[in-house]
Amino acid sequence: MSIEEQTIKEYAVSYLLTAAECGPEQRMTPSLMVNRLIDVATLHANYLGIGYARLQADGLAWVLSRVSLEMKRWPSVGEEYALRTWVEGCNRLFSQRNMEITSVESGEVLGYARTIWMAIDIKRRVAGEIPSLDTLAQVVVEDRPCPIAPTPRLREPKGDDMHDTAYTFRYTDLDFNRHVNTVRYLELLIDQWPLAWYDSHSLVRLDMAFLHEALYPQSVTVTTATDADNPMRFTQQITGPDGPCMRAAFTWRPDEYHPVCD
């Protein structure tokens, strides 16, 4: 990783996609991209002095509430890509942060992301008020709209082809906060499609809304259904003992996989 550019209002980091990081289609995986979105948001917040360390002093932690990601093309093996982030808005409870993803050599825009962050009270496990709101307000970029639609209202999956699978959270699904990691939820959603689907489709858009934390060793149900209006859009829900943990939508396009090397 290398720091491309740092200003108060915009923070950019570039990364090289190694073979070890690729999925079986020899390109970037959605879970690595969501990891990178979190990384660049964290680095910018740290740079502004409102990162995890600052929030921890008040017994708070940043948590991701919503993510939407739209990709024209996924980075391929050996490609250098950059993530550029800026804050679109904030209030006492939410901070909206956008990202632009580009290919470093050509400058080609590969995609965009929208994220919404909350502060949670670490002990009470409830939403807290974002501290240093004046710092955040100063860095809001008003004249740079993000070209992708905001996260839509995600509804419970319903329909004739709805199917459920069961999963029990394991030790390696847990993170620093001793709850299930954002990226492990995403992998659980990704695994609802077989390898053959990935070899013949590209993920165009991903929406996720986090509703309730899941803990070890809870068992959950993953429900997937095709959207009634769009056979390439699927809605998903992970439901635990206390109700829905998260909802998501995956939108695909047909895209034949051609191995880079075989």
Add this chain to the structure above:
Amino acid sequence: MSIEEQTIKEYAVSYLLTAAECGPEQRMTPSLMVNRLIDVATLHANYLGIGYARLQADGLAWVLSRVSLEMKRWPSVGEEYALRTWVEGCNRLFSQRNMEITSVESGEVLGYARTIWMAIDIKRRVAGEIPSLDTLAQVVVEDRPCPIAPTPRLREPKGDDMHDTAYTFRYTDLDFNRHVNTVRYLELLIDQWPLAWYDSHSLVRLDMAFLHEALYPQSVTVTTATDADNPMRFTQQITGPDGPCMRAAFTWRPDEYHPVCD
């Protein structure tokens, strides 16, 4: 990550352990450490011109055959740690590469690793001969023994308390080579112990031997048994439709977990 030192015979990289990378005990996870061992070996091989790109020209790829890791202490959140690697020996079929893991600020040795690498023929999925053996031979370090014991002969788990669990490999378990990723095997082994065990024990030594690749969507059995001579040592085997995929041994010590922040 930053490159600490590059010589032909020794290559060192340092990393900062972020909160996002920690497990629930707020320290480095064994799976991240094995990832780092692979990273530093890859970087050194690339630096010597015998990396993945060189082998690919001959239709070969580096694969890990054996790993042994012994840790006095695992890096904790916010700690900077370094991995230093050197080649202990090589022949037509195997290259032996060791690593020393230190804490950057104090220089404290945290642990050591031994790895054994093979070249596989990508199309035929069998062992190949390592090319550029003269380059490897030139960098062998003869006067720096690795202080941990070599990987022992790992036997099939046996005993009164032997237990089996089933697992079916999923899409996200696959890597660039379209087979199950080393780190996913390790996570499957790690998940055989509950959270409470990790809160009261530290992993002291890890041994893994890879015997046969596993493919999607194979179902496997994970067998775990206590060593007859040592109640803190457990042997494991992952068995697929074509026989054992890998064998492992985990050795623990009691170690109460004290949260850094709660």
